[in-house]
Amino acid sequence: MKISLKLKAVALFATVTLPILSQAQFAKSEDAIKYRKAALTVMSTHFGRIGAVVKGAPYNKDAVASDANIVAMLSTLPWQGFGPGHEGGNALPEVWSNADKFKSNADKLQETTAALKVAANSGDLEAIKKAFGATGQACKGCHDDFRKK
Amino acid sequence: MKISLKLKAVALFATVTLPILSQAQFAKSEDAIKYRKAALTVMSTHFGRIGAVVKGAPYNKDAVASDANIVAMLSTLPWQGFGPGHEGGNALPEVWSNADKFKSNADKLQETTAALKVAANSGDLEAIKKAFGATGQACKGCHDDFRKK
Numbered sequence: 001m002k003i004s005l006k007l008k009a010v011a012l013f014a015t016v017t018l019p020i021l022s023q024a025q026f027a028k029s030e031d032a033i034k035y036r037k038a039a040l041t042v043m044s045t046h047f048g049r050i051g052a053v054v055k056g057a058p059y060n061k062d063a064v065a066s067d068a069n070i071v072a073m074l075s076t077l078p079w080q081g082f083g084p085g086h087e088g089g090n091a092l093p094e095v096w097s098n099a100d101k102f103k104s105n106a107d108k109l110q111e112t113t114a115a116l117k118v119a120a121n122s123g124d125l126e127a128i129k130k131a132f133g134a135t136g137q138a139c140k141g142c143h144d145d146f147r148k149k
Numbered sequence: 150m151k152i153s154l155k156l157k158a159v160a161l162f163a164t165v166t167l168p169i170l171s172q173a174q175f176a177k178s179e180d181a182i183k184y185r186k187a188a189l190t191v192m193s194t195h196f197g198r199i200g201a202v203v204k205g206a207p208y209n210k211d212a213v214a215s216d217a218n219i220v221a222m223l224s225t226l227p228w229q230g231f232g233p234g235h236e237g238g239n240a241l242p243e244v245w246s247n248a249d250k251f252k253s254n255a256d257k258l259q260e261t262t263a264a265l266k267v268a269a270n271s272g273d274l275e276a277i278k279k280a281f282g283a284t285g286q287a288c289k290g291c292h293d294d295f296r297k298k
Contacts (some may be wrong), residue, residue, distance in 0.1 A: 035191065
């Protein structure tokens with residue numbers, strides 16, 4: 001049963017993300033850079049709104065769930081903008097020279113935003129705070145190693 | 150039955166969009182402008198990928214459905230960046246002086262992207278082409294009247 005669920009999760013992941021990954025089709029680096037920055041900007045705006053609630057702003061369950069839903073979807077997107085040959089922008093060369101670690105960080109972010117979405121939809125503010133913290137750590141980990149200061 | 154379904158659709162619309170609309174909270178115009186440009190950039194990238202298929206690139210149902218899903222979600226977002234006092238960027242003053250028409254255009258875009266998503270998930274390429282055309286018209290209508298040339 002446990003294995004079956006895991007297989008289902010893997011199949012779902014493949015269905016959801018592979019079409020996106022297989023479409024990493026930017027002819028120009030400037031378009032790839034613009035796209036990844038844009039996806040990260042939208043994501044961080046909505047993540048920041050959850051952050052305001054975590055720091056004490058009034059909690060509205062529907063608003064936080066909506067923000068978390070947007071964050072979770074957006075977190076799947078920026079990576080296609082970091083394809084081969086699209087160095088530049090705020091990205092350090094290590095994105096390409098240490099691609100396995102970068103991918104591991106990208107996966108970690110998507111895992112933590114998926115958990116944040118679940119927490120936000122549950123309406124449990126303590127769970128949201130915990131999941132927000134884990135997501136923030138995933139952001140920071142990647143920025144520390146792969147983003148220009 | 151028909152009325153009941155319609156009411157359900159209205160309730161769903163309210164649930165999905167009202168929390169977003171009520172969160173139009175940008176302290177600085179530069180952040181609002183950056184946000185709306187970013188949302189439109191991500192949306193237009195994925196819309197452009199569907200456009201390539203409409204113009205003859207190989208059709209992959211899952212990829213187009215994924216792109217249409219992203220377009221539909223992103224089409225709900227930019228408007229919160231056009232709040233009172235956030236003039237500037239590529240937006241003409243008419244966004245604020247003719248706000249009813251702008252809102253009508255924004256609603257039209259969201260209707261057409263929702264229909265595009267339905268068509269994309271159906272896998273009917275002719276329906277996708279038609280819905281793509283209607284969405285493109287909605288983009289153009291708004292750009293003609295509300296965006297700097």
